[in-house]
Amino acid sequence: MDFISNLVIQVIQTLYHFLGSVGFPNYGLAIVLMTIIIKIILFPLTKKQIESTRAMMSIQPKMKEIQEKYKNDKVRLNQELARLYQEQGVNPMAGCLPLLVQMPILFGIYYAVRDFQYEGPANFLWMENIANPDPMYILPIVSALTTYIQAKQTMPPKKAGDKGQDGIMGMMQGQMMTYFMPLFIGYISLSFPAALVLYWIVMNIMQIAQQAYINSQMDRK
Incomplete structure (x- = not known):
């Protein structure tokens, strides 16, 4: 974690000095550029994660049928699910692994920007010092808004048949993530350094753009 944080700090300093060499020495802009560069580098992992998640969502109806049919036979249930994954070419772990790889990197960036x-x-x-919270509360509002857009973007489409207990529970959990998380992020952003909130906003915007691009590519297939 320290290695990643130190590397991020060096990247920010390098970008700051580069911007200074072209007449725009600014740490806020350096953080924006750093976040964009990192999201571009991590794009292959993001793409793999999104594709795997969408593939799992597409076979959810078949999974529910199997789970209902073999709910009293765990061995047969696992066999049938494994067969379904193989037939559809889906790896249920493929969506988790890219996220696990990205998490240490994202935490390293978090600590580097927070303690820079x-x-x-x-x-x-409009901010005199991005080491302090945004005095006009603009960034916290934008952080909540972009988090909400990203959450809505990743929500599975509602289906008419999802009216059972599982469908209701899934809908409630989805609504909690869609509405509670943005409010929580906006609230904690009020006391976070503006630089950290700026990083979060740019990361959200990049994620939204990448998700939209990948979705459009997959929808054409």
Whole structure:
């Protein structure tokens, strides 16, 4: 984790000095560029995760049928699910592995941006110091909004048949993630350094754009 944090700090400093060499020395802009670069580098993992998640969602009706049919026979249930995965070419672990790889990187970025020591002016746009919380609360609002858009974007489409207990529970859990998480992120962003909230917003925007691109590519197939 320390290695990743130190590497992120070096990247921010390098980008800051590069921006200074072209007449725009600004730590906020350096963090924006750093986040964009990292999301581009991690795009193959993001693509793999999204494709796997969509594939699992597409076979959910068949999975529910098997689970209902063999609910009293765990051995047969696992055999039939494994056969379904093989027939559909789906690996249920494929969506988790890219996320597990990305998590240490994202945590390293989080700690690096949160504890970053600025060597020069840390102003950005309307903020005099991005080491402090946004005094106008604009970033917390945008962080909540982009988190909400991202959550809505990843929600599976509602189906007319999802009116059983599992469908209701899934809908309630989805609504909790869709509405509670953005409010929570917006609330904690009020006290977080503006630089950290800026990183979160740019990361969300990149994720939304990448998700939309991957969805459009998969829908054409």
